[in-house]
Amino acid sequence: MSAHSKVGAMKTFAEHTTARVGGPAGEWITATSEAEALNVLADHPLPTEDQRAAGRDTLLVLGGGSNLLVAEEGFAGTVLQLGFTGVSAEPVGEDGVDVTVAAGHDWDDVVAWSVERGLAGLEALSGIPGATGATPVQNVGAYGADVSQTLVDLRAWDRAEGEEVTLTAQDLDFGYRDSLLKRSTIAGSVRYVVLSLRFRLRHAPGQPMSSPVRYGELARSLGLDPQLPESERRAPLAQVRQKVLALRGSKGMVLDPEDHDTWSTGSFFTNPIVPASSSASLPEGAPQFPAGVAEDGAELVKLSAAWLIDNSGCGKGFGADLVEGRASLSTKHTLAVTNRGTATTEDLLTVARAARAKVRERFGIDLHPEPILIGCSL
Ligand SMILES: Cc1cc2nc3c(=O)[nH]c(=O)nc-3n(C[C@H](O)[C@H](O)[C@H](O)COP(=O)(O)OP(=O)(O)OC[C@H]3O[C@@H](n4cnc5c(N)ncnc54)[C@H](O)[C@@H]3O)c2cc1C
Structure with a gap:
């Protein structure tokens, strides 16, 4: 029996990306566990830089397809969709909580999960589509927050060396919509495949308050004075999530199949x-x-x-x-x-x-x- 679930060549990017365009792939594999993904990755080492630049990598790594635009011709190689999920939490120090997330876990589910548990740090990143494994690629950000503010480290498969590596936030050398992961991607050919990630959040007991609200429009919508020192610009966690979702919705930035x-x-x-x-x-x-x-x-x-x-x-x-x-x-x-x-x-x-x-x-x-x-x- 196959170690992973395969689907025929008729699966298209139009069905699996949020822009809903793009043709089929040669082979489409949805890995439902990390071990399955590693099996596929072992068969697809990283080609040379020239081959990558010419679009000749045989592997395309896919999360939620919300930051991808694929040609109508599709992709001749293998699409590896990371479908493995899971979230776990471990207390650290006085009020820290380390949250470890599998790469295929839906990002907004992680944010909702953290807010429900009174964990501050991700709330301003509510409503962003896609899988958690992709969030460090372009240092996903919105409303004054980005994942570099809470990501501690991640485990990844390095296709160049054929080994698993741990990359810290410092190794990832984050910038605005940028990271080592993005810089080492050539024409969609990914060197590091993120397997799991660890975020450090803050447990806010009692009425759980957010991290400082850095973005003026969000602060105003929450009735906070944007002139206040940043450390005092906090609001109840659930309220921040709700406001962010409302603001994003008004701009068409929350997925809605009808819209x-x-x-x-x-x-x-x-x-x-x-x-x-x-x-x-x-x-x-x-x-x-x-x-x-x-x-x-x-x-x-x-x-x-x-x-x-x-x-x-x-x-x-x-x-x-x-x-x-x-x-x-x-x-x-x-x-x-x-x-x-x-x-x-x-x-x-x-x-x-x-x-x-x-x-x-x-x-x-x-x-x-x-x-x-x-x-x-x-
Ligand atoms: C309506 C809408 C709103 C959005 N709002 C925001 C926003 O506010 N802020 C923001 O920053 N972005 C935003 N985005 C963009 C997008 O949601 C993010 O970039 C998201 O992190 C992409 O995740 P994904 O799983 O869909 O990635 P995909 O589109 O599947 O992949 C994107 C890239 O990451 C690579 N990749 C995917 N998974 C992995 C992995 N595990 N390891 C290594 N590489 C991987 C892929 O190969 C590809 O190169 C928005 C998109 C939409 C459609």
Whole structure:
């Protein structure tokens, strides 16, 4: 009997990604235990960098498919979908709790689980789709929080060395929507396959309060004064989760099969980080946040991709006319490129390219895609 559950070649990415586009895979394996995944991984060592760059890896690792855009031709190799789940908790020190999660566990279920138990640290990351194993890849973040703030370490299979490794948060060298895991992925070919992760949360006894609320819009919606020192900007955990879900819902950022604004990969573009000198010509009112310094010492700022798109003439719903209505920017938020029901991968890319071109033309700023593109490019 096979060590893992295999499904025929007819399974498509359109059925298994949130953008609901993309063709079939040569072979589709859903590993329901870590041992099953390791068996498959042993058969797929990491190819050379050149082979990877040419899209010749025979393996594609899949979580929830919420940050992936795959070509209509599909993927000729093996898709390994990590379907193993499990969460366990262990107290550490006075009020710490280490929560260990299997890679295939649904991320929002972990957040809900932690909030129900009065564990603070993940609440602002409510409503983000996908599997927990993928969260460190792009250092998933929202509303002033990201996973680098609570991740202690993870276990992964290193396909280059053919061995299991433990990578600490420091090893992962997190940045904005970035990590060692992402930097070592080439054209969707993953070097480290995350197997399990350990987060350190804080047990908040009595009325469990959140971690400091860092994001102004969220603080305001909770009735907190954004001017208060960060350490005093806390609210009941469950209330923070509820507000985040409501705010995200209003922007089409919580999956809803009935709502085409959520048939997307979430934000299609990252917020550009550029030298302060190149943002000086932006109009007053363009959001800019300090983002450290470049290697050459130049001061960097982070811009808002949504603002740039909005202000370059691409409003909500933009791009529908380019693809006979099959795709457009979300009608709730200009950062998401959405499938209106019958879109192809190329339709989504056409809308994204048009928005990117408008921003480049109007502001001279290049936008970069957030999702991983397989067999296609922007
Ligand atoms: C409606 C919506 C809202 C979103 N909101 C946010 C948001 O607020 N903030 C945010 O940061 N993102 C957001 N996203 C993007 C996405 O949900 C996250 O990036 C999520 O972590 C992707 O998880 P996944 O399991 O779906 O990954 P997948 O799409 O399956 O995979 C993404 C990449 O990670 C790799 N990968 C997957 N699992 C593993 C693993 N175990 N080990 C190594 N590599 C792996 C894949 O090979 C691929 O390269 C949103 C997406 C949608 C559709």
